Each structure stands twice: as C-alpha cells, then as structure tokens.
Amino acid sequence: MKTAIEMRKAIANGEITAEELVKASLEKIHAEDAKIGAFLETYDEEALERARAIDARLRAGEECGRLAGIPVAIKDNMCQKGHKTSAGSHILIDYVATYDSTLVHRLEAAGAIIVGRTNMDEFAMGSSTETSYFQKTRNPVDTTKVPGGSSGGSAAAVSAGFVPLAFGSDTGGSIRQPASLCGVVGLKPTYGRVSRYGLIALGSSLDQIGPFALTVEDVALALEVIEGKDEFDATSREVAEKHPPELLNRNFLGVKIGVPKQAFVIGMDEGVKARVEEAIEKMKNAGATMVHLDLPLLEYALPVYYILQPAEASSNLGRFDGMRYGTRADVPALWDSYRKTRGNGFGREVKRRIMLGSYILSAGYYDAYYKKALAVRTAIDASLTEAFKSVDVIVLPTSPNVAWTLGEKFDDPIAMYLADIYTVAANICGIPGISVPCGESEGLPVGLQFWAPSMEDGRLLDVAASYEALQI
Amino acid sequence: MTEIDFDVSKVAKLALLDLTDDEAAALQRDLPSIVSYVSKLHEVDTSEIDAKAYLTDLSDVFRADVRRHDETDDGRDCVAAFPKQKGNALEVPGIFE
Numbered sequence: 040m041k042t043a044i045e046m047r048k049a050i051a052n053g054e055i056t057a058e059e060l061v062k063a064s065l066e067k068i069h070a071e072d073a074k075i076g077a078f079l080e081t082y083d084e085e086a087l088e089r090a091r092a093i094d095a096r097l098r099a100g101e102e103c104g105r106l107a108g109i110p111v112a113i114k115d116n117m118c119q120k121g122h123k124t125s126a127g128s129h130i131l132i133d134y135v136a137t138y139d140s141t142l143v144h145r146l147e148a149a150g151a152i153i154v155g156r157t158n159m160d161e162f163a164m165g166s167s168t169e170t171s172y173f174q175k176t177r178n179p180v181d182t183t184k185v186p187g188g189s190s191g192g193s194a195a196a197v198s199a200g201f202v203p204l205a206f207g208s209d210t211g212g213s214i215r216q217p218a219s220l221c222g223v224v225g226l227k228p229t230y231g232r233v234s235r236y237g238l239i240a241l242g243s244s245l246d247q248i249g250p251f252a253l254t255v256e257d258v259a260l261a262l263e264v265i266e267g268k269d270e271f272d273a274t275s276r277e278v279a280e281k282h283p284p285e286l287l288n289r290n291f292l293g294v295k296i297g298v299p300k301q302a303f304v305i306g307m308d309e310g311v312k313a314r315v316e317e318a319i320e321k322m323k324n325a326g327a328t329m330v331h332l333d334l335p336l337l338e339y340a341l342p343v344y345y346i347l348q349p350a351e352a353s354s355n356l357g358r359f360d361g362m363r364y365g366t367r368a369d370v371p372a373l374w375d376s377y378r379k380t381r382g383n384g385f386g387r388e389v390k391r392r393i394m395l396g397s398y399i400l401s402a403g404y405y406d407a408y409y410k411k412a413l414a415v416r417t418a419i420d421a422s423l424t425e426a427f428k429s430v431d432v433i434v435l436p437t438s439p440n441v442a443w444t445l446g447e448k449f450d451d452p453i454a455m456y457l458a459d460i461y462t463v464a465a466n467i468c469g470i471p472g473i474s475v476p477c478g479e480s481e482g483l484p485v486g487l488q489f490w491a492p493s494m495e496d497g498r499l500l501d502v503a504a505s506y507e508a509l510q511i
Numbered sequence: 512m513t514e515i516d517f518d519v520s521k522v523a524k525l526a527l528l529d530l531t532d533d534e535a536a537a538l539q540r541d542l543p544s545i546v547s548y549v550s551k552l553h554e555v556d557t558s559e560i561d562a563k564a565y566l567t568d569l570s571d572v573f574r575a576d577v578r579r580h581d582e583t584d585d586g587r588d589c590v591a592a593f594p595k596q597k598g599n600a601l602e603v604p605g606i607f608e
Contacts, residue, residue: 050545120588134592135588135592137588137592138588138589158539230567231567244564244566245564264534270575273574274567323554336530336555339552339555340556342552345545345548345549346549353526360527360605361594362594362601363593363594364593365594366594367594367595370604372605373603374527377527378527378528378529381528381581382528382530385528387534390530390534390538391538391545393526393528394519394523395545395546396526396537398517398525398526399546407553408546408549409555411552411557413562413563413564414555415552415555415560415562416562416566417562418555418557418560420566426607450520452541452545456545468566469566469567485540485559
C-alpha cells in the first residue's frame with residue numbers, strides 16, 4: 040500500500056487504522072531518513088495523537104474528510120502554528136509559527152496527518168536543496184545525487200516512500216524539477232488556485248503551492264483538498280469546477296498536444312531527449328494529435344525569471360531584519376543591527392539574489408531590467424495564449440538533465456539557474472504545469488512536463504493521467 | 512556583451528547587508544555575469560507591448576473585517592516570537608543615538 044488512494048480504501052475497509060499508517064510512516068522515516076535527509080523535524084507524538092483521534096471519529100461513523108488518516112509532509116516554508124518554520128534559513132532558526140497557513144488548515148480539516156517538515160533550499164532559492172542552512176538532502180534513487188530543489192525534501196520524502204503526499208512551493212520549478220529528478224509526480228497548479236496565506240514568500244507574482252505524489256490520481260486528490268478561494272490570499276481564485284481523481288479521463292483520442300521546437304535545448308542530456316521523444320511517440324500512437332509549435336520567446340523566460348524573482352525576493356525578504364521575528368544581531372545601533380542580522384542570518388545564495396534584486400530595482404536600472412522583464416513576460420504570455428488556441432496542452436521535458444552529483448553545480452550560479460530553463464515560463468505566465476516520470480537515463484529518473492492554459496488544471500491532470508496509464 | 516556597471520558596496524548598502532570581504536569579492540565577480548546573462552532580454556523588441564505588472568485579472572479584492580479561523584485573542588504568540596520583548600512590547604535598538 041503506497042498511495043494515498045490505496046490508504047484511503049484500506050482505512051475505509053477496516054484493513055488498517057490511521058494510527059498504524061502514521062506509525063509505519065514515522066518508523067520508516069526514523070529507520071531510513073538518516074541517509075536521505077528529507078525531514079528537518081518529525082512530530083511523532085502529535086501525529087499519532089491526531090491519528091488516534093481520527094480513528095475514534097471514524098469508528099463513531101463520522102465523516103473525517105478526503106485525506107482522513109493519511110500521513111503527509113510539508114515544506115519548511117509553510118506555517119504550522121506552534122511548530123518551527125525556518126524556510127531552510129539560519130535567520131529563522133528558532134522561529135515558531137504563530138498561525139496556521141491555509142494549506143495546513145485545509146489539510147487538517149480534510150483529516151490529513153502532518154508528520155513533519157521537510158528540507159528546502161534557503162528561502163526556496165536553489166535547484167538542488169544544497170543551500171539549506173540545516174542539511175543536505177540526497178536523492179533516494181541514488182544517494183550520491185541531489186534531489187533537485189527547492190522542494191527537494193518533499194520530493195525525496197515521497198520518492199523514498201516515507202509519505203504518500205508531500206507539499207512544496209514552486210516559484211520557478213521548485214516542485215516540478217525535484218519531482219522529475221526523484222521520479223515522482225509534482226504539480227504546480229495555476230497561479231492563485233491554491234492559497235499562499237502562511238507561505239513564506241519568495242516571488243509573490245510567481246509562487247504557488249502544490250503536491251508531490253507517486254501517481255496523478257493522488258495529486259488530483261491533494262489538489263481537490265487544498266484548492267479554492269481564500270479570503271486571506273487576495274490572489275486566490277474560485278474553482279468553479281473541481282476535478283477529483285474519480286473524474287480523471289484517461290484518453291488521448293482528440294487531444295491536441297503542442298510540441299515546441301524550443302523543447303530541446305543545446306546542452307540537454309541525450310538520454311532525457313530520447314525519453315521525451317519516446318513519450319511523444321507513445322502519446323501519438325495512443326491517438327493524440329501532435330502539433331509542432333515555434334515559440335521563440337520561450338528562450339527569454341529564464342532571463343525574465345532571473346530579473347522578476349530576485350527583484351520580488353529582495354523586497355519580500357526586507358521583513359527579515361531581526362526586529363519582529365527570527366534572530367537578531369545584538370549591536371546597539373538600529374541600522375547596524377539590521378545589516379549585521381541580515382549579513383549573519385542569510386546564506387550565500389540568498390545574499391546573491393537580494394543583491395541582484397536590489398541592483399535591478401535601483402535608480403537607473405529599474406526601467407532597463409525590471410520594466411523590460413515585465414514587458415517580455417507580457418509578450419511570452421500572449422504567445423502562449425495564442426498557442427493554446429490550437430492545442431490543448433503543451434509537452435516538454437521538465438529538466439534538461441537528470442540528477443547531478445552533490446556539489447557539482449554549487450559554485451556556478453548560472454549553471455544552477457539553467458536547471459529551471461523548462462519550468463520558469465509556467466510561473467511567469469501563471470499557468471499550471473505538471474511533471475510525470477517518463478523512464479530513466481543513466482539509471483536516473485527523467486520527467487515529462489505538461490502545461491495547460493490558466494485554470495485548466497483538470498485538463499492537465501487528465502493528460503498526465505493518460506500518459507501515466509500508457510506506462511503501465 | 513555590454514559592460515555592467517555594478518558596485519558591490521553601493522548595492523550592499525541599499526540591500527542592508529553586511530558582507531565579509533570574501534563575500535563582497537565573490538559578488539563583485541558573479542553578479543555582473545548574471546546581469547549580463549539576463550541582459551539578453553534587450554534583444555526582444557517590446558516597444559509595442561503594454562507591460563503588465565500582474566497577469567491576473569483580479570482587482571480590488573476585499574474581505575470582511577472579521578476574525579480569522581485560527582486567530583488568537585491577544586497576540587501573545589506574536590509577542591513570544593519577538594527576538595526581544597519587554598512585557599507585552601517589542602524591544603528594539605534606539606533609532607536616535
């Protein structure tokens with residue numbers, strides 16, 4: 040029994056209790072996570088207590104929600120009241136959240152049991168989870184390799200079989216890329232589909248919370264629970280039509296899939312290219328219509344991203360000045376205290392991006408970089424909107440490379456940034472994207488990515504589930 | 512490739528960051544190459560584009576001014592999270608010397 044849907048059935052049939060499930064999850068974490076490093080902390084007692092409470096309610100015949108008794112994990116940037124929420128950073132090393140994020144609130148309302156918080160790149164800045172102040176996370180498929188990032192802990196937790204569902208945040212690919220590298224499914228929903236209230240912000244026009252799971256069905260189940268309007272996130276949206284796992288339509292007949300010429304960049308692994316081409320062939324044989332697309336502006340998505348995201352991050356991280364929360368450098372003068380607190384509290388990559396963002400937003404450069412990036416973003420969005428007039432979804436690789444060895448790209452920021460080349464456009468344009476496993480190269484997982492138009496997450500899940508069904 | 516005018520100490524001042532000499536040297540080396548990479552954008556003609564700050568069509572989103580689902584009464588948790596507090600107040604370094 041590995042998936043949330045299997046666990047749901049087993050609980051409903053009385054084959055297993057929530058307590059047994061949560062206990063098994065925690066035991067596996069304690070036995071095996073020392074070599075993976077997915078979790079920063081587990082909440083054993085609290086999780087078991089909550090599981091027992093769910094069991095009691097189920098015995099009494101109560102309806103306990105769609106995720107009743109299912110063990111789940113959340114990324115270290117999602118506030119859970121009374122628990123540490125550090126965003127992988129020294130500056131928040133002892134910060135205890137004073138309120139629940141809407142994600143946590145909805146998960147718990149649906150009966151899910153949060154067993155712990157997972158490791159991440161500091162403030163979600165990174166593509167390998169190596170910038171975490173606390174620890175390195177290793178890829179469960181091969182522990183000499185990175186799990187991807189920034190939600191590497193959550194991806195690894197699902198890949199290692201610790202929990203069937205884990206949650207991450209995706210600002211430029213931070214769910215899809217680690218899902219790809221760890222061989223699991225990862226969904227970045229439409230911008231605004233899931234509330235970010237209580238998520239420690241990186242780039243507010245880009246950030247989106249989403250699930251990791253072993254199957255598309257489980258991802259659909261998780262999305263159904265966490266999506267929808269939340270009055271505490273002004274950017275959140277009503278979901279008129281939910282698309283639960285029971286409604287997944289696995290059928291390629293009549294489906295038009297766009298294949299952008301730009302899906303195959305110079306420098307990508309040959310093995311990744313081969314697997315993606317095979318996947319395209321398979322879908323074609325299953326009845327899908329393949330449409331060649333030329334989207335030259337996609338090439339500019341990464342430069343747009345590395346202007347908008349540092350600009351927004353430098354602004355968002357202004358609040359970490361040691362006054363209201365986190366650590367504070369104990370020096371008498373206020374301005375020295377700000378500078379020292381931030382200098383001591385942030386790691387190398389965070390400082391790099393704050394500096395980059397501050398530069399881009401400074402007088403004399405704002406128009407040349409920030410405003411220019413907004414204009415190109417608008418143009419990329421228009422070109423994708425146009426493309427979606429002739430296709431239902433777009434297919435491309437998730438990552439140009441399979442998982443690399445720890446340390447390999449750590450000192451080369453641009454090489455690290457290129458890991459996001461296929462994922463950032465979905466964030467820039469706010470459209471949903473999903474990564475599903477599509478075989479291996481050099482013994483390591485390859486991910487296939489789909490995009491759909493804004494709020495067409497249901498269509499995206501249908502196509503991903505259809506592809507998944509071809510694999511079995 | 513355009514020459515990038517980047518002065519690490521000036522930007523560090525804007526960013527409110529104390530940097531060690533090593534960090535400053537590394538940033539002075541790395542950031543111009545990143546800026547140069549993103550400058551690729553200038554290849555795109557955007558003269559006809561009406562740049563939008565946000566792509567979402569939402570505007571003027573309000574909510575009722577009522578207590579949240581998890582809101583506690585008196586902010587004790589927030590006070591406890593302060594790095595330094597005096598009684599129920601946030602203690603900060605003096606602004607005036």
